[in-house]
Amino acid sequence: MHLELGFTRVFGTVKNNLLLVFAMLGYNLVKLRHWHALRYLPDPWAQFLHEPDTTPAPPKPTRIRARRRANLLGDPPG
Numbered sequence: 001m002h003l004e005l006g007f008t009r010v011f012g013t014v015k016n017n018l019l020l021v022f023a024m025l026g027y028n029l030v031k032l033r034h035w036h037a038l039r040y041l042p043d044p045w046a047q048f049l050h051e052p053d054t055t056p057a058p059p060k061p062t063r064i065r066a067r068r069r070a071n072l073l074g075d076p077p078g
Contacts, residue, residue, distance in 0.1 A: 003020070003023070007020075008020065008023075029045075033045070037055075040056065040057070041055065042055045043055065
């Protein structure tokens with residue numbers, strides 16, 4: 001979000017502050033939804049508004065097996 005000069009086009013500090021409060025509130029809501037989406041958690045606003053859950057299922061973890069360590073002395077194990 002770029003809060004630069006001219007972000008709000010109203011006169012008066014009270015009006016500017018009020019519009020900036022709404023802008024920051026909207027930014028926080030976007031960040032919270034993104035945080036929940038990254039962790040495959042249900043959207044908190046969807047729960048509050050009783051909307052159906054559209055959270056995708058998390059991907060299945062892939063198991064990576066470790067490679068056997070090479071014998072440092074060159075002898076066969078055993």
